[in-house]
Amino acid sequence: MKPETEGELAEVVAGLSGPVRIVGGGTRDVTGSEPILNTAGLSGITLYEPGALTLVAQAGTPVAEIEAALEAEGQQLAFEPMDHRGLMGTSGEPTIGGVVAANISGPRRIQAGACRDFLLGVRYVDGCGQIVKNGGRVMKNVTGYDLVKLMAGSWGTLGVLSQVSLKVLPKPEATLTLAVHVQNAKTAIQALSVALSSPFEVSAAAYDPQYSSALLRLEGFADSVTYRETRLRSELANFGEFTEVQDPVSQWRSIRDVSAFQGSDGDVWRISVKPSDASEIATRAEAEKTIFDWGGGLVWALVPKGTDLRKRLRAFQGHATLVRADTDTVRTLGRFQPESVGVAALTRGLRQKFDPRGIFNPDLMG
Known part of the structure; x- marks a missing residue:
């Protein structure tokens, strides 16, 4: 149809x-x-x-x-x-x-x-x-x-x-991306948090462990970007050495599209958490690969096929969505984080009003 x-x-x-x-x-x-x-x-x-x-x-x-x-x-x-x-x-x-x-x-x-x-x-x-x-x-x-x-x-x-x-x-007049070389995820999240809590209008903040760098993007008028870069380098001087990313468009496209996981076997999970919990959640996940976006508020995890990541993470403030897995795994674990009793009741009520015959993607959200 x-x-x-x-x-x-x-x-x-x-x-x-x-x-x-x-x-x-x-x-x-x-x-x-x-x-x-x-x-x-x-x-x-x-x-x-x-x-x-x-x-x-x-x-x-x-x-x-x-x-x-x-x-x-x-x-x-x-x-x-x-x-x-x-x-x-x-x-x-x-x-x-x-x-x-x-x-x-x-x-x-x-x-x-x-x-x-x-x-x-x-x-x-x-x-x-x-x-x-x-x-x-x-x-x-x-x-x-x-x-x-x-x-x-x-x-x-x-x-x-x-x-x-x-x-x-x-589109912004100028764009610049700084890479702060850090030792581990915990330090990276701390650096990202300091940058995001500063007044220097960071438009993207991520960490890809394979490069050991916390990434910070500045956008706007050219003079403003230059000024904010200088101030941000000063604010984060204790975290590590700085380099400027030479191809920021490709770098952020890679973060956006989770390019580091492409071509790798395994299930892919998308975990939304408080940034302050991100490094601990990543440790609990025992993932083969991880990527942190949104200052640590979004964690991508690549785990072996069939892994029940929610069970491995135990209780936490946030939700884990199964983005890529085979049909049996999705059917067994569910794509979305199970809802609380109250929220589930609201969801059912909304769907009953909008789709009383239950014909739209009936099993997608449980």
């Missing part, structure tokens, strides 16, 4: 007699036995106003198409969404609907915010086949239910996105 208009999508959903699996570009390898409802036919930028920093696109529009249009005007998606293809070993094209549905956000999240923070409006089809519109094309306070934020990160379990409206931002 591959509708090409919102009306066709509504007709398809209204006529469904059983569950379906919603797919955009198919880059995140969310498998299942249900028939596929593919949104890639709903493609194209329908409105772009560079002066208003606003873009509207159908859900199946390739992210690359949107980035190319923005690049021509010196603008960008500030939340720099991850490309999962290398990590997952998949093909296809990432779509903007898939990015919004999973709230995919890259290294700049710590400064600019997540994908949902740039989402102005959505159009989607609910489980009864009704077309629903919420939000608009400008940033403003609204009354009523903020379904825009609710749809971001719902993974297609509440409705099928047909169109999204996004706020975009100008």
